Amino acid sequence: MSCRSYSFTHAILRQPAHSIVDGLRAVDSGTPDLALFTEHHAAYATALESTSAAITLLDPIEEFPDSVFVEDTALCLPEGAIVMRPGAPSRLGEAAAMAPVLKQFYREVLTIEGDGFIEGGDILVTEREILAGTSARTTIAGIEALQSLTARWGYKVRGVSTPADVLHFKTDCSLLDEETILSTERLARSGCFEGYRVIFTAEGEEACANSIRFNELLVVPDGFPRTAELLDKAGYRVTSIGNTEAAKLDGGMSCLSLRFSPQSV
Numbered sequence: 001m002s003c004r005s006y007s008f009t010h011a012i013l014r015q016p017a018h019s020i021v022d023g024l025r026a027v028d029s030g031t032p033d034l035a036l037f038t039e040h041h042a043a044y045a046t047a048l049e050s051t052s053a054a055i056t057l058l059d060p061i062e063e064f065p066d067s068v069f070v071e072d073t074a075l076c077l078p079e080g081a082i083v084m085r086p087g088a089p090s091r092l093g094e095a096a097a098m099a100p101v102l103k104q105f106y107r108e109v110l111t112i113e114g115d116g117f118i119e120g121g122d123i124l125v126t127e128r129e130i131l132a133g134t135s136a137r138t139t140i141a142g143i144e145a146l147q148s149l150t151a152r153w154g155y156k157v158r159g160v161s162t163p164a165d166v167l168h169f170k171t172d173c174s175l176l177d178e179e180t181i182l183s184t185e186r187l188a189r190s191g192c193f194e195g196y197r198v199i200f201t202a203e204g205e206e207a208c209a210n211s212i213r214f215n216e217l218l219v220v221p222d223g224f225p226r227t228a229e230l231l232d233k234a235g236y237r238v239t240s241i242g243n244t245e246a247a248k249l250d251g252g253m254s255c256l257s258l259r260f261s262p263q264s265v
């Protein structure tokens with residue numbers, strides 16, 4: 001089993017900028033503190049690096065307050081990368097800025113074109129398929145564009161939907177292994193994970209759903225002890241990382257990195 005969905009040789013991260021205080025947020029729950037955000041970000045980078053992956057840490061971009069959330073800018077598959085077309089107008093330039101970085105790792109870097117929008121946070125890659133959720137940021141046209149670009153590499157994209165008031169599809173789920181998904185009940189209720197084994201976040205700990213399986217580690221946001229214990233008991237190697245500042249901007253563990261194993265440079 002190749003486990004292309006969670007075995008990674010590389011990750012790209014971007015340092016948070018001072019402008020992070022102006023990042024997008026659905027509800028105002030306070031201004032993120034850059035020093036603490038940077039501390040959490042460093043702990044996150046250290047955790048990924050501890051699995052022997054090569055970490056590329058990009059400079060902050062002041063022009064783009066949300067640019068620390070690199071996941072939304074691209075989808076990185078073994079065969080090539082696809083630069084997204086974010087539905088948030090203030091984030092479009094971030095995707096363009098990621099393209100030259102991806103070219104250092106891939107021969108093929110494609111771009112979502114047309115009228116559709118799609119952000120990486122709405123895409124979950126599993127061992128058997130790519131799930132892409134419509135949301136306030138991702139449209140059906142965006143998902144169709146993704147489908148047509150990934151078809152050349154043999155992928156099947158399945159369109160699903162994100163519950164209202166949830167930012168991204170992956171705000172509410174993550175991949176745990178080849179056949180297991182961590183999900184909130186409100187997301188799984190749509191039936192989108194039929195055929196998978198699902199572990200639910202503990203009640204009141206829905207924000208723990210945005211975690212990442214990265215090689216041997218399961219990186220979860222700190223502060224959700226019941227879900228962490230559940231995952232630990234299920235046999236995962238759980239590492240908790242502070243996420244209070246990213247959470248003020250609706251960000252979690254997946255948003256902070258692009259994770260990949262390029263087949264060719």
Ligand code: CIR
Nearest residue numbers: 024069071121249250251255
């Ligand atoms: C945004 O609203 O776009 C950012 N403040 C948060 C992005 C989080 N990204 C993700 O979940 N993939």
